[in-house]
Amino acid sequence: MITKQLLAGVALTLMASLAFADRVAVFDAQGAVLQTKKAAKVMETLKAKPEYAELTAQVESLQADLKAMAKEQENKGMTWSQEQAMDHRKKMEYVQADLQLAVKKLQAENSAVLSRLMQESQESLREILGKLVQTEGIDIVIPAQGVIYANPKSDITLKVSAELDKLAK
Template sequence: MMKKWIAVFAVMLPALAMAESRVGVIDPIGALQAADNVKSRMSALEKELGADEQRLNSLRQEVGKMQEKMQKEGMTMSSDQQEQMQTEGQQKMIEIQSLQRKLQKRANDAQRELLQEMEPKLQSAVAEVAKKENLDLVVSAQAVIYTKPDLDITEAVTKQLNKMK
């Protein structure tokens, strides 16, 4: 009988320990995306890439018009005209692919730079909020299936990030 109670106590001990712990939950990506610094950097990146994105859209429209023209008038065009249009279309497609790679690389580089800069700040902000709210444990929202809304410290961490420079 005594062994049974010890076994029950041993199973219940972790649950009892957790019952006294204060836990916070954070969406780290959400906290970063809502931070003023990140918003301004992303806005600047969008402006930086804007001209290339407009060029990309323009090229796509040109290729679409060329394809339409080939479908409508292809039978009446000379073989030289058809060949010239195909060559021009291929050149535009190569330019589209090149521009897409350039935009993707720049976006990836900017995201990596921003995360490298912001990760230590995020950790510091989480630690500061955990200290202020007397939390024993902070877990990522992605690792949690359910939480009460009052355990979410994402907004508090974003505010702390905004205070940091």
């Protein structure tokens, strides 16, 4: 009960502050950084690495194997003995486990690159946001991930991304 009242109070406070704000902007920091030319180059470099390309090929191969195994089960499964069906299911589980591991490795590589890009861009993001807030008379900047709906005109992500590109030159 107290939690509900506290949440309602916070929501009302937020709504009241939004009501008095002239200009509210939505911003996705990660999206802004990922849309830069620098991020595109870094991702190209990552994808060109032999280990990354090998992992990608492995994921694609394992996905194809799983698909083929599922098709085989669909076509021939009715004729298999219980032991054959169990062996096939076990093989599929092994391939699925290998696929999950390879996907996790790819995600870890991507996450490390994204983390590094975000860390390198923090100071520039602060500067650019500060300038935009002043020049455009923005009262409140809300993270895009927390917004259910926003008019596309209120999203400043692309503007920030363009400014990041200008700084990189």
